[in-house]
Amino acid sequence: MNTSSRRNFLKSLGGATALASFPTLLHAATNGSRVIVIGGGFAGATAAKYLKHWSPDLNVTLVEPNAQYRSPILSNLVLNGQRALGDISFNYNTLNTKYGVNIVTKWVQGIDSAAKMVELSDGSKLEYDRLIVAPGISFNPVDGLDFAKVPHAWQSGEQLLLLKQQLDAMPIGGTFVMTIPPSPYRCPPGPYERACIIADYLKTNNPGAKVVVLDANPDIIVEKETFSHAFDVTYKGIVEYHKSVTLESVDSDARTAFTSAGEFKSDVLNVIPVHSAGKIVLDSGLANHATGRWADVNPISYESTAIPDIHIIGDSQGTGQPKAGHIANAEAKVCADAVIRLLAGGLPYAAPMTNSACYSPISTTTASWLTAVYGYDAATDTMKKVVGSGGASIGVSRENHRDMFTWANSLFDDTFA
């Protein structure tokens, strides 16, 4: 993508909107139907907002345990002090006051699909006509791992602050060890971005310290040239990258990782474990992907292939599209459109498209980017990357770093405002 097309792309994040289909005359027919959305992240909050925006007569309830959503996007900038947690925190007030979404600040602890009800953490129940499930990710257990001592910081909030605290307190010349899980995981460039941000921080604040990256993948999985250059040139002598290293167990007190390549002791240990769909997806019989870790869905409606009238969007779904917030926002619009059409007795739009964008800060002033467009392929019944679409930045630049905030603010607004 050249500079001018990238600018157009940034300006029209609603382009995720433009790439999705739109309901038009179906509003009245959905009158009074009840849609519950589980989870108020990029997927769930967008779905709740656009359901009401496009079909105001719907009765839409968003169930989310936290009054504030802490964005994982830009969260590495909390580690280097360029952003405070408050800068990437959002509430659901506008969804309620401007769009009329009911907000219920509780956990969903069970789904009764036969009775079409969800059970909340206080034991109360809510009935639905259609249910949208968007709980993000859960982590597979690792022997010996205690997140209170060894943070993942892969969901934002307290974990991020704990990692920041440990980083700031690291002894001079110390070692930061991080593990990367096998793909698919949330935000393909994210762990490499984190290694760069930590290295940049240590270069200035902790001379002699190093970052050891233990990657379970056979190589850097995206933006290989950009990250190889960062590791081998920009942060030469600071970043030590090891590929094909599987984490086996952890001694959380000693901050030691035991791996297929031996034992790695650290001063700060950051383990990002293998991901699965959010727990409510796993517990509700929705994780019917061959791996048992994700929810298989019909890609034109995001309706579960296991249980009717339940749709799964965002990082929990198993279409093979990247697990990322920008595309979660696009999936949410496709899903909201399909739900409105289905409730009105119609069919989902048959040719949906989605797009993905990730910006990676590489230092306090430079960043790279990666983007792709996906379209429904009826022959294979999958979302396929559109040939020739998207691309990646050539290297890193200050302009990318500035564009990163324009892009992120557009995404935040499109989801929460």
Ligand SMILES: Cc1cc2nc3c(=O)[nH]c(=O)nc-3n(C[C@H](O)[C@H](O)[C@H](O)COP(=O)(O)OP(=O)(O)OC[C@H]3O[C@@H](n4cnc5c(N)ncnc54)[C@H](O)[C@@H]3O)c2cc1C
């Ligand atoms: C360092 C980093 C950088 C990133 N950078 C980018 C980027 O540049 N571009 C990009 O597109 N993506 C990026 N991402 C990825 C992005 O943050 C995730 O893919 C995105 O948050 C997924 O959205 P989601 O709605 O599926 O899940 P989440 O954002 O995790 O939201 C899930 C919500 O569901 C709620 N929930 C869970 N279970 C329940 C339950 N039982 N009942 C009620 N609520 C529940 C949770 O509280 C949470 O609020 C990045 C991630 C990281 C970690």
